[in-house]
Amino acid sequence: MTAYDDLMAYQRQTEALAQISGRLGWDQETMMPRGAAAQRGEEMAAMAAILHARRTDPRVGDWLEAAKPQDEVARAQIREIRRSFERASKVPEALATKLAQRTSEAQGHWAAARADEDWDAFAPVLEEIVSLKREEGAALAGGGDIYDAMLADYEPGTTAAEIAAIFDAMRPRLVALRAAILDQPQPAGLSGSFPAGKQMKLTRHLARVFGYDMGRGRVDKAVHPFSSGSGADVRITTRTSEEDPFNCIYSTIHEVGHAAYEQGIDPAYALTPLGQGVSMGVHESQSRIYENQLGRSRAFTGWLFDQMTGMFGDIGVASPDAFYAAVNRVQNGYIRTEADEVQYNLHIMLRFDLERALMAGDLDVSDLQTAWNDRFAADFGYAVDKPSNGVLQDVHWSVGLFGYFPTYSLGNVYAGCLNRALRTALPDLDAQLAQGVLENATGWLRVNLQRHGGLYAPREIIEKASGIAPAEAPLLDYLEAKFGALYTL
């Protein structure tokens, strides 16, 4: 046994335990009896302690020192293990414990403040989180940029400056596109009867159509849709709204994108650091291209129209074209998670700029609500009416997720690049989508991106798969063409 072999055997057990921890998270959102919450908290804490101890075990440092990786895969494994080891070792244990404690409490304060529309009650709580996160960021950055150090947790190898360059180029074109669209008449939405049971039947069918392997996964209902697990056990959740069947359908297709990425990774990487999606941004590129560039295309929605009328009868729109317009309606709204393809990224850029300023110390929490509302009015043209529609709408900051928001839009940018390459590789893709045939599209993504798991760095895999360095142009060209036609701009 070489040091590398020892390290990998040890790491394999750690990965198996991390999978268990993830499964508990799934259980908590889907199956757990409500009275079990406190006990589950202790169980999760015990697992977290075990995982932390393993990831910072001094033997890992010794093995990393002694390991002589012999090929590209082994070098990538070492790179990932080293990143996790160094990250865990850099943050003082007292700070890590305090952060875990405070963010866990802050989440409750956030939920209460949001329900009460009381920003002032939450501001001092967030103040402490921001201060602790800046301390953590400084420990991680070791003199470098604090926000870059945070980004490395979610999108390693990408700097805030690179993201800002992309976002700054996107913003004016998106603001203009949005304004032009909202000057036009709105298409009709759906109306009809959409029983939850039928929605779930249709959604499971759609999951299979998009290549989700039910033999290595399952679909359940939960309050928030999510995908969970890696390797041979990747589960997704969705939700149903009897008024809006798109909620269920597109949540499922989105999560299937995440899950297909995990299911598509080379099984040789299972239970190793390479056996998971490489970053949040690349993960989001898969969920978004499944949901939007494929799932909301004219060709695919033509097929979906037939499925839906077959399942629900009269759905309130009479033709595939009207259905396509209903799927892609652009409407005013405050809430990020409900936003359409055009406006979504504006929500993200707002958060990115604000959280970057918070971490740099250029913005105080006491000024955050005003800054939020000013920026929202500038980009969207109307005022935030209450905190739950503004600065209190997302849970992320309360639980210390700084550096996470931009990966959503990075995912859209990556999806734009991938979509262009995919369309070039499969010139008759629309004819296939119009038949509900996704095999070639998802197969192309599997072969060119998904199967590599964590082998290549995020920017590297996007460039390998799409042929260009990540850039905003393909996404913006796609959006302007699609919505220009839909709204005859």
Added chain:
Amino acid sequence: MTAYDDLMAYQRQTEALAQISGRLGWDQETMMPRGAAAQRGEEMAAMAAILHARRTDPRVGDWLEAAKPQDEVARAQIREIRRSFERASKVPEALATKLAQRTSEAQGHWAAARADEDWDAFAPVLEEIVSLKREEGAALAGGGDIYDAMLADYEPGTTAAEIAAIFDAMRPRLVALRAAILDQPQPAGLSGSFPAGKQMKLTRHLARVFGYDMGRGRVDKAVHPFSSGSGADVRITTRTSEEDPFNCIYSTIHEVGHAAYEQGIDPAYALTPLGQGVSMGVHESQSRIYENQLGRSRAFTGWLFDQMTGMFGDIGVASPDAFYAAVNRVQNGYIRTEADEVQYNLHIMLRFDLERALMAGDLDVSDLQTAWNDRFAADFGYAVDKPSNGVLQDVHWSVGLFGYFPTYSLGNVYAGCLNRALRTALPDLDAQLAQGVLENATGWLRVNLQRHGGLYAPREIIEKASGIAPAEAPLLDYLEAKFGALYTL
């Protein structure tokens, strides 16, 4: 912090991890996608390794040495931790690993041999298991009786000689009762339409009626009914057969007995060694008294008859008396798990005597099938027709469970003792059962037995609750009276 405090804090994490391990087992039988089996195997092995390492950690030995327990509860905690620590330390790790490996393989060989009706294919496999288990038993016994050492895993503080004394007194009376019953005409069984969905609805209602707290548990379908977990998360499974609704109903009531025991334990013991049922026998006493002495009583079945005719319409028997007779039919059969109250214990005694002889070296595996068939013919009066109805019917021996079988009948014996005390304490119990009111019966069991968890040793808690040392007479008196009336003997 005293040594005792340190030990308990450490142990609390271990118990939390053990709960997680149990939840994974539940998931495997209810929710896990079939393609995830191999990965799950690795995940479970990683958890087992963590748990083994914690249970044998030298610090536990040091703490046990230094701890000065100050009260009865603390002394019981120490007693349980010491038992687990010493047990784990006595078995050489190489032997433990080999046993885990071989029994895991043997289970597959057993299933194949049973399907093929091929005892000769399984005999050599079982031979190795028996040899390894005798080796393990010798390590555990340290010069004492091997089988007693094995019993201590399931029924600590009870010897094989004590069990044999009870069983030897039971056998002739049960053989005689069985023979007398089977000389009489048989009552009719049920007939009708019993859709699975309605069975599940009824069974969830029955679970609540028997005091199962759905806020700290849930009911799902699985191939084999079981109860899983302790404290605030105790889940049960059941199954449905459209021909035989009793399968679902009495499986559920049985598992609710197990689950109510776990749910009834003093919450102060949660995530400590006292926070679980104290032994398999005491556990089985709860499942059996719920299922049989309460659930199959004339009074309760009168109420159940109304529930069933309300749910299913015509069920093929027209009166509560005929229904009671159908619930309690005694029929010939080879299979332990399908046996009625009268014959069940005969199946167990057969296994107890054979496995005790195997462990003592008085019986060779090569002679096991013949010994089984001879004993079956002696007690039941007809010949075993094929191995799957005889020596190959149970999984237990293939996975190394020796010393486990007798706890099923011990549970029945304990239930007999408890039932006598319960009937004395609640003289109008039948009037309550006839209304479907179980609160006082289950409340009596909770107060007198369940809430104590692992505080008292098995024989001790039975004696405290029932007022007598465990003995067979109350069970036999109950069976003879009940079935004597049913079959007018």
